Amino acid sequence: MKNRKVFLAFTLSLMLSAGTVLTSCQKEAAEQTADTEHDAAVTTEAVPEEEDADDYIPPVYVECANEEIHDGKLILVNREYGYDDSFNANLVNIYANKSDNYTVDGSTMELDRDMLNAINTMLDDFAAKTGITNVIANSGYRSFEEQKQMYDDDLEATGLTESELVAPPGHSEHHTGLAMDFAVASGDGYPALKNEGEYKWIYDNAHNYGMFLRYTSQNRHITGYMAESWHFRYVGPVHASLIWKMGVAYEEYIGFLKDFEFDNALEYRHSDTEFYRIYYVPADLDSDKTEIPIPYEAFGTGADKWEYDISGNNADGFIVTVKIPELSPDYDDSYLYLFNSNPELADYQSPDEEEYDDSSEYADDTFDSTDSSAETEETEAESSSEGNIPDSEGEAGW
Numbered sequence: 001m002k003n004r005k006v007f008l009a010f011t012l013s014l015m016l017s018a019g020t021v022l023t024s025c026q027k028e029a030a031e032q033t034a035d036t037e038h039d040a041a042v043t044t045e046a047v048p049e050e051e052d053a054d055d056y057i058p059p060v061y062v063e064c065a066n067e068e069i070h071d072g073k074l075i076l077v078n079r080e081y082g083y084d085d086s087f088n089a090n091l092v093n094i095y096a097n098k099s100d101n102y103t104v105d106g107s108t109m110e111l112d113r114d115m116l117n118a119i120n121t122m123l124d125d126f127a128a129k130t131g132i133t134n135v136i137a138n139s140g141y142r143s144f145e146e147q148k149q150m151y152d153d154d155l156e157a158t159g160l161t162e163s164e165l166v167a168p169p170g171h172s173e174h175h176t177g178l179a180m181d182f183a184v185a186s187g188d189g190y191p192a193l194k195n196e197g198e199y200k201w202i203y204d205n206a207h208n209y210g211m212f213l214r215y216t217s218q219n220r221h222i223t224g225y226m227a228e229s230w231h232f233r234y235v236g237p238v239h240a241s242l243i244w245k246m247g248v249a250y251e252e253y254i255g256f257l258k259d260f261e262f263d264n265a266l267e268y269r270h271s272d273t274e275f276y277r278i279y280y281v282p283a284d285l286d287s288d289k290t291e292i293p294i295p296y297e298a299f300g301t302g303a304d305k306w307e308y309d310i311s312g313n314n315a316d317g318f319i320v321t322v323k324i325p326e327l328s329p330d331y332d333d334s335y336l337y338l339f340n341s342n343p344e345l346a347d348y349q350s351p352d353e354e355e356y357d358d359s360s361e362y363a364d365d366t367f368d369s370t371d372s373s374a375e376t377e378e379t380e381a382e383s384s385s386e387g388n389i390p391d392s393e394g395e396a397g398w
Contacts, residue, residue, distance in 0.1 A: 059262065059293035064310065064318060066283045066290055072311025073114065073236050074319050075176060076254045079224055081314050082170040091141055091177045092116060101127035102135040103185060111140035112177035115211070115234035119180060122202070122209040130198045136190060138230070139181040142174035173214065178234045180211075192230040207244035210236045219249035236309075238270050238278075238321060248339045254313055256338075258282075262293040262320075266335070267327050275327050282317040292318055 071087040091110040099120040127133050148169035173179035182193035195203040211234050217227040258280045260266040265279035284290040298306040308322040
């Protein structure tokens with residue numbers, strides 16, 4: 001995260017003597033130890049009565065500006081929580097960085113670098129598994145101005161004072177660069193990607209690459225939007241797999257994490273070899289910055305050093321994800337079943353679910369699948385000769 005300032009340089013032995021360390025708000029521990037330009041300062045913390053003074057090691061405190069709750073991979077963007085895209089410093093051009101196993105609707109489209117890398121890997125694996133390469137990256141990052149134009153155009157077309165189809169400017173996940181709409185190149189134009197046939201592999205495996213289907217018929221009453229089989233959101237593999245297993249709407253997931261703070265963190269077995277500790281830190285509203293507790297092990301050296309990430313939730317605080325070497329002896333994963341009694345059945349959209357209805361008041365975006373066969377054939381020819389860029393840039397989109 002940006003606006004970082006290191007308050008303390010220290011040694012591991014100093015931490016072991018029960019010192020509390022203030023440092024900068026960082027996404028990776030490696031970035032913290034590399035920044036040594038600033039003066040050091042040490043504060044102390046009382047040892048909890050229930051802990052033995054010889055055993056208790058206090059956390060390191062990382063200081064984050066409160067405005068940084070709007071930054072990070074886990075931000076929640078919806079009708080209630082808008083987004084300021086001035087935080088989006090990780091955008092890259094899709095066409096210049098994509099793999100060869102899918103097409104992109106336009107040479108200027110951008111996306112968050114981490115999500116683009118995930119899409120490249122996922123669709124490369126999908127092509128290797130099925131031989132299918134006709135998926136289209138249809139709409140990625142969208143600026144405030146673009147969203148406003150879409151919103152105003154809809155108002156003009158409908159005569160309404162408030163759009164029932166397009167998200168208000170500032171409230172679309174596309175502003176974050178962490179959302180992608182997918183289509184399929186076919187003889188009928190660019191129909192939206194659906195969870196059917198061999199494309200079902202994408203829906204069953206997207207969480208392994210850090211993505212989940214944002215809007216489903218099951219969570220429509222929570223999100224306020226109808227099911228969108230094409231709109232995927234990136235949060236990283238750890239959180240995407242949790243959301244997938246729990247079968248929850250993202251709003252529910254962000255709320256669920258608020259029950260876990262540093263001293264009672266959520267533990268998660270991501271795989272047989274990867275374990276995580278996740279917790280929420282509310283923003284300090286009495287200040288313009290918040291001190292984030294981080295396990296002291298994240299500031300060690302070598303293989304024993306724990307990796308961690310801090311993300312704002314775009315609402316009222318921060319979410320910390322720490323990779324740990326092992327789970328607690330009393331680890332219990334029953335929380336996976338709180339929202340869905342059978343997480344393996346948390347299918348995002350079955351083939352028989354309702355079709356997209358562009359007259360619905362819940363529609364976040366509009367999808368144009370009316371391109372003629374001639375346009376599609378021209379597009380495919382263009383793709384073959386010029387690197388998979390559809391000729392109808394900006395027309396078959398959102």
